[in-house]
Amino acid sequence: xxxxxxxxxxxxxxxxxxxxxxxxxxxxxxxxxxxxxxxxxxxxxxxxxxxxxxxxxxxxxxxxxxxxxxxxxxxxxxxxxxxxxxxxxxxxxxxxxxxxxxxxxxxxxxxxxxxxxxxxxxxxxxxxxxxxxxxxxxxxxxxxxxxxxxxxxxxxxxxxxxxxxxxxxxxxxxxxxxxxxxxxxxxxxxxxxxxxxxx
Amino acid sequence: xxxxxxxxxxxxxxxxxxxxxxxxxxxxxxxxxxxxxxxxxxxxxxxxxxxxxxxxxxxxxxxxxxxxxxxxxxxxxxxxxxxxxxxxxxxxxxxxxxxxxxxxxxxxxxxxxxxxxxxxxxxxxxxxxxxxxxxxxxxxxxxxxxxxxxxxxxxxxxxxxxxxxxxxxxxxxxxxxxxxxxxxxxxxxxxxxxxxxxxxxxxxxxxxxxxxxxxxxxxxxxxxxxxxxxxxxxxxxxxxxxxxxxxxxxxxxxxxxxxxxxxxxxxxxxxxxxxxxxxxxxxxxxxxxxxxxxxxxxxxxxxxxxxxxxxxxxxxxxxxxxxxxxxxxxxxxxxxxxxxxxxxxxxxxxxxxxxxxxxxxxxxxxxxxxxxxxxxxxxxxxxxxxxxxxxxxxxxxxxxxxxxxxxxxxxxxxxxxxxxxxxxxxxxxxxxxxxxxxxxxxxxxxxxxxxxxxxxxxxxxxxxxxxxxxxxxxxxxxxxxxxxxxxxxxxxxxxxxxxxxxxxxxxxxxxxxxxxx
Numbered sequence: 234x235x236x237x238x239x240x241x242x243x244x245x246x247x248x249x250x251x252x253x254x255x256x257x258x259x260x261x262x263x264x265x266x267x268x269x270x271x272x273x274x275x276x277x278x279x280x281x282x283x284x285x286x287x288x289x290x291x292x293x294x295x296x297x298x299x300x301x302x303x304x305x306x307x308x309x310x311x312x313x314x315x316x317x318x319x320x321x322x323x324x325x326x327x328x329x330x331x332x333x334x335x336x337x338x339x340x341x342x343x344x345x346x347x348x349x350x351x352x353x354x355x356x357x358x359x360x361x362x363x364x365x366x367x368x369x370x371x372x373x374x375x376x377x378x379x380x381x382x383x384x385x386x387x388x389x390x391x392x393x394x395x396x397x398x399x400x401x402x403x404x405x406x407x408x409x410x411x412x413x414x415x416x417x418x419x420x421x422x423x424x425x426x427x428x429x430x431x432x
Numbered sequence: 433x434x435x436x437x438x439x440x441x442x443x444x445x446x447x448x449x450x451x452x453x454x455x456x457x458x459x460x461x462x463x464x465x466x467x468x469x470x471x472x473x474x475x476x477x478x479x480x481x482x483x484x485x486x487x488x489x490x491x492x493x494x495x496x497x498x499x500x501x502x503x504x505x506x507x508x509x510x511x512x513x514x515x516x517x518x519x520x521x522x523x524x525x526x527x528x529x530x531x532x533x534x535x536x537x538x539x540x541x542x543x544x545x546x547x548x549x550x551x552x553x554x555x556x557x558x559x560x561x562x563x564x565x566x567x568x569x570x571x572x573x574x575x576x577x578x579x580x581x582x583x584x585x586x587x588x589x590x591x592x593x594x595x596x597x598x599x600x601x602x603x604x605x606x607x608x609x610x611x612x613x614x615x616x617x618x619x620x621x622x623x624x625x626x627x628x629x630x631x632x633x634x635x636x637x638x639x640x641x642x643x644x645x646x647x648x649x650x651x652x653x654x655x656x657x658x659x660x661x662x663x664x665x666x667x668x669x670x671x672x673x674x675x676x677x678x679x680x681x682x683x684x685x686x687x688x689x690x691x692x693x694x695x696x697x698x699x700x701x702x703x704x705x706x707x708x709x710x711x712x713x714x715x716x717x718x719x720x721x722x723x724x725x726x727x728x729x730x731x732x733x734x735x736x737x738x739x740x741x742x743x744x745x746x747x748x749x750x751x752x753x754x755x756x757x758x759x760x761x762x763x764x765x766x767x768x769x770x771x772x773x774x775x776x777x778x779x780x781x782x783x784x785x786x787x788x789x790x791x792x793x794x795x796x797x798x799x800x801x802x803x804x805x806x807x808x809x810x811x812x813x814x815x816x817x818x819x820x821x822x823x824x825x826x827x828x829x830x831x832x833x834x835x836x837x838x839x840x841x842x843x844x845x846x847x848x849x850x851x852x853x854x855x856x857x858x859x860x861x862x863x864x865x866x867x868x869x870x871x872x873x874x875x876x877x878x879x880x881x882x883x884x885x886x887x888x889x890x891x892x893x894x895x896x897x898x899x900x901x902x903x904x905x906x907x908x909x910x911x912x913x914x915x916x917x918x919x920x921x922x923x924x925x926x927x928x929x930x931x932x933x934x935x936x937x938x939x940x941x942x943x944x945x946x947x948x949x
Contacts, residue, residue: 298836298890368770368778369833370910371840374894393848404812408769409831411895414847414861420893424845427892 284308290324291382291425293335293375300378300428301334317346317388321356324383335375338365344400346384352392353415354384363398366407373410375428382425385418392418492577493675495649496603498523502675505577505599511564512577512596516544519580523588523603530571537573542587546573555586591766591809598672600649605766605809607651611821612668612679614660621701622665622681625821626650627814629695632679641681641689641700650677654805665700755801756946757793757938758824760898761786762831762908765809772834772918779807781832781921785911788927789828792935798942816901820863825945826874826938829899829908834918838888839930841878842908843871844899863903870905870948878907878937885933888914905945909934 285306292301307323309316321343328337340361347355366373381394393415397403403412490505492514499522505512520526520539528537533548545554548568553560560583564576575583577596584592584603593602608628615621624643630650632643658668668681681687687700761782763769769778786802793800801822804810819827833840844864864871875891882889899906911930913920920926938945 295835367835369835370831370842370894370896370908371833371892372835374892374896377895405897408763408767409894409896411847411897411900413897414895414900415849416895417846417848420845420848424893431890 288320288323289383289386290320290327291379291386292324292327293379295335295372295375297431298371298375298428299431300375300382300425302429313388314346314348317348317354317384318343320383320387321346321380324379325362335372335379336367337362337376341365348388348391352390353395354388354391354393355395355397356380356384357397357400360399363403363406368407368409370409373406373408374424377406377410377412377416378421378425378428381416381418381421385422394418394421490599491675492519492599492601493646494519494522494601494603495606496523497606500647500649506574508567508574509565513567513574514577514580516546516573516575520587528571528573530568530573532568535566535568535571535573539587542589544587546575553583555583558586560586595672598677599675600672600677602649602651605811606649607809608649609651609814609818610653611818612653612658612660613821614662614665619685619702620662620664621699622660622668622687624679624698624700625817626696626698627817630698631691631695632698634689636686639682639684641683641687643679643681643689643698645677645679646675648677652677664702755822755824756798756826756942757800758803758819758822758827759786759789759793759800760803760815760819760827760829761805762829764804764807767809769831770833772832772921776918776922778832781911782830783807784922785830785832785927785931788924788931789830789934792928792931793938796935796939798935798938812897813901816863816898819898819906820901820903823904825904825948827899827902827904827906828934828938829896829906831908831910832921833910833912836912837914838890838912839879839882839933840910840912841875841882841889841891842894842896842899842910843868843875843891844902844906845893845895846900847895858903860901862900864900864906867903867905867948870945871899871907873941873944874905874938875907877941878909878934881933881937881940882930884936885929887930887933905948 286309287304287306288309290303290305292303293299294301305323307319309319325337325341325343327333328335329339329341338361340359342359342362344357344359345355346357349355366376377396380396384394385391395415396406396412398412406412490507490512491502492505493502494500501522503514503518505514507513516537517526517528520537524540526537526539528535535546535548537544537546542556544556546566546568547553549565551562551565553562553566560579562576562579562583564579567574577594577599580592580601581594581596584601588603590604592604595601608626608630610624610626612622612624615623626648628648630645630648632645632648635642635644652670652672656670658670660666660668664685665681665683665687668679671678671680681700683700685702687702690699690701692698761779763777763779763782765779767779769782772778772781783804783806787805790800790802801824803815803818815829846862846865846868849862859865872891879889879891894908896908899908909930911921914926
């Protein structure tokens with residue numbers, strides 16, 4: 234014979250299950266009735282206004298395989314890190330232009346630039362930048378030198394640069410330029426000097 | 433028992449049964465006979481059943497980055513077959529549904545549709561040739577072993593290389609390569625260097641030492657027969673069979689195997705007692721490096737992290753140098769390099785240039801090793817590792833490009849900092865640092881020769897591995913067409929012109945390169 238307290242315990246548990254089910258059903262209905270919050274995953278572009286500043290961009294030219302130093306006037310925020318990001322975005326915008334001297338794949342962008350003292354800059358580019366980049370020693374080298382030299386020329390105090398893709402380390406940019414190590418800014422400076430003239 | 437008796441009665445001649453004094457004894461005899469017949473039949477049946485089991489069962493050894501495992505190979509209609517579900521199971525999420533004669537398999541997001549008795553299948557809606565009939569046995573899908581080379585890349589989305597004869601399957605970049613050299617010590621020692629830790633079983637017999645690799649994805653050197661020019665250890669053979677690899681070393685004296693702590697080096701040396709009795713190594717045969725990683729095997733793997741084991745850099749000497757130059761055809765295998773045109777990959781141009789450059793260098797008396805002489809995968813670390821192991825005087829990496837005109841000669845753009853050298857060990861990331869002046873001299877010499885033949889040339893530094901990991905003079909030559917037309921890249925005349933100029937550039941500073949420590 235089944236004891237009486239067992240009956241009672243099972244009845245209570247069943248009642249609890251039934252109650253929870255009704256409550257859950259009710260809550261599901263309420264959640265469905267609540268209007269979904271608008272979700273916008275697009276990045277918010279920081280409003281940049283104010284006076285423009287003159288900066289020096291090192292622009293790559295594929296046809297002759299050189300880096301050309303040119304001045305540009307762009308609005309820059311006051312915060313050092315944001316300045317670095319805007320600077321490189323201005324450079325990328327040149328490369329994404331219809332008449333780009335050094336075309337980059339559509340959708341290429343700088344995700345972030347981190348300035349870490351002492352003297353380290355980390356440039357984080359998006360996947361589109363690297364995945365669709367033209368392969369070749371010179372092509373990749375021009376891109377790397379252009380980014381680093383532009384950053385170093387306008388943001389003082391940078392000694393070494395690391396380039397990440399989507400926040401992760403990558404062996405090469407597009408099969409050639411080594412991204413696994415830290416770039417020595419002084420060595421890249423010498424490389425830029427070599428790249429500014431056709432020997 | 434009743435039926436047996438009945439059978440006896442039926443078989444016995446009636447006349448004999450009529451003799452009452454003999455019938456009991458005869459029955460007993462027949463019963464004994466039958467008993468022994470039954471025993472014999474049973475034994476025969478067991479023998480028939482056991483014989484196939486005692487024959488060596490064929491296995492397929494599978495090496496992948498996820499797991500190493502082996503599968504039985506079954507014989508059907510005179511061909512080797514493997515179960516596809518069992519093969520894919522350790523590699524990812526897989527399920528199969530049998531609906532005879534159709535059999536469907538899901539591997540991750542890939543759908544394969546097979547039909548029993550058909551030699552074609554659909555993988556992701558695309559037709560695939562199986563090189564034989566697909567078999568369905570009790571819901572188990574069997575594919576011909578030979579179909580794996582073409583079938584697996586489509587299912588796995590990556591490379592797979594099958595060594596069908598030996599039953600070894602390499603999935604992804606997993607292969608382990610090795611070099612072997614006999615040292616100039618007295619007595620001589622045979623030193624194997626592997627690109628990944630290994631743990632073979634070692635067996636010795638008179639005149640032979642066998643290293644058997646059952647678990648390691650070891651791949652063949654350029655030639656399966658390695659000759660060392662040593663009287664004590666004249667040669668070694670590489671062979672593969674039934675899912676394993678073996679290196680068989682021929683020796684005139686007993687050898688003992690010694691494993692390095694990291695498992696990447698195995699030294700075979702005579703015991704001390706034998707040392708004094710061992711024959712001296714003839715002059716000029718002190719050291720010979722013989723094995724090179726230029727197989728068509730799937731690829732190399734051991735990704736030595738930059739911060740991991742630093743490169744051992746024993747001081748190279750001209751006596752220890754078998755090859756003066758190492759020519760590296762960049763890219764290869766899965767790494768196609770730049771797509772110069774829809775049908776022309778950089779990896780194919782570089783290997784063609786490398787062969788031509790070897791010819792040009794050797795015609796000028798410079799012994800040359802081509803690091804990649806086939807469509808093999810070779811990681812950057814492995815390229816550096818093998819180039820350094822060769823103790824060559826100069827390393828030349830070859831690239832091809834559609835961008836720009838003429839030739840670019842690169843030396844290493846060294847990274848920031850890098851680890852400090854530790855005693856005889858050099859930092860992996862900046863191993864090139866002490867050789868930069870020599871590399872620049874080599875680049876300038878090559879550029880000078882290019883100008884002599886009116887080829888547009890630039891000398892630059894570049895963040896290009898493995899230049900920074902090479903301990904000797906190292907340059908990279910990137911060949912672009914003379915004009916916008918790409919066809920000269922494949923033209924023998926243009927290749928000859930460039931290869932000749934590079935060879936002349938190396939010859940011009942040969943003494944300087946040879947004198948380097």
